[in-house]
């Protein structure tokens with residue numbers, strides 16, 4: 009039974025393979041190589057492999073926006089549909105979850121497809137199946153124009169603070185992959201995580217340009233795209249925290 013389910017999952021993922029960015033073939037991890045003091049050190053071979061990979065995936069070399077932890081892909085699918093002149097990439101670590109996002113982007117399911125997209129498969133959106141740790145495993149320096157973190161896991165225990173996706177070292181890591189002047193945009197229902205995130209943004213010196221602890225009673229809401237979790241929490245009356253910061 010379990011085997012049949014795994015086979016079915018593999019088959020459905022295979023059917024969406026044109027939407028999946030393969031993980032770098034050279035093993036990816038360049039972080040912490042012996043003799044390197046730079047946490048984002050990339051060997052020339054790794055850098056060359058990444059250049060080739062991204063050229064093949066997004067040949068038009070336009071603005072590329074990344075969502076880390078896209079869940080079932082509502083947000084990123086809508087963003088890609090609204091902005092066909094840019095490219096979008098979504099990363100998600102759970103196979104069964106990303107499959108829902110892939111089938112949505114491909115137009116295989118009618119589930120919450122954005123009105124703008126109709127049932128046309130999107131050409132400017134791709135997905136990567138992995139739990140991101142170091143950006144230099146996958147990206148080139150200054151490659152991205154913006155990063156979205158929507159409703160990331162809060163890791164409430166203090167001893168797990170380093171696992172939070174807005175921990176300062178992670179913010180610096182995103183900043184390495186984002187071009188100067190690009191942004192990091194964060195939404196969360198979790199108030200303590202929001203307070204932590206503001207402190208961490210300040211600690212790394214990223215300029216906060218938009219900020220509210222109650223997005224849906226602010227002017228920002230009208231122009232921002234809602235995420236699946238956002239809809240869920242908002243419908244229960246929970247305030248949504250939002251912050252946008254620029255990478256220097």
Ligand SMILES: C[S@@+](CC[C@H](N)C(=O)[O-])C[C@H]1O[C@@H](n2cnc3c(N)ncnc32)[C@H](O)[C@@H]1O
Pocket residue numbers: 076077078079080083099100101102105138139140141157158159160161235236237238
């Ligand atoms: C609470 S869900 C939010 C989904 C979506 N962003 C939304 O707002 O509706 C968080 C998702 O992030 C994924 N995730 C957490 N850490 C991740 C990481 N380091 N890399 C990739 N995905 C991650 C989880 O698997 C989960 O599906």
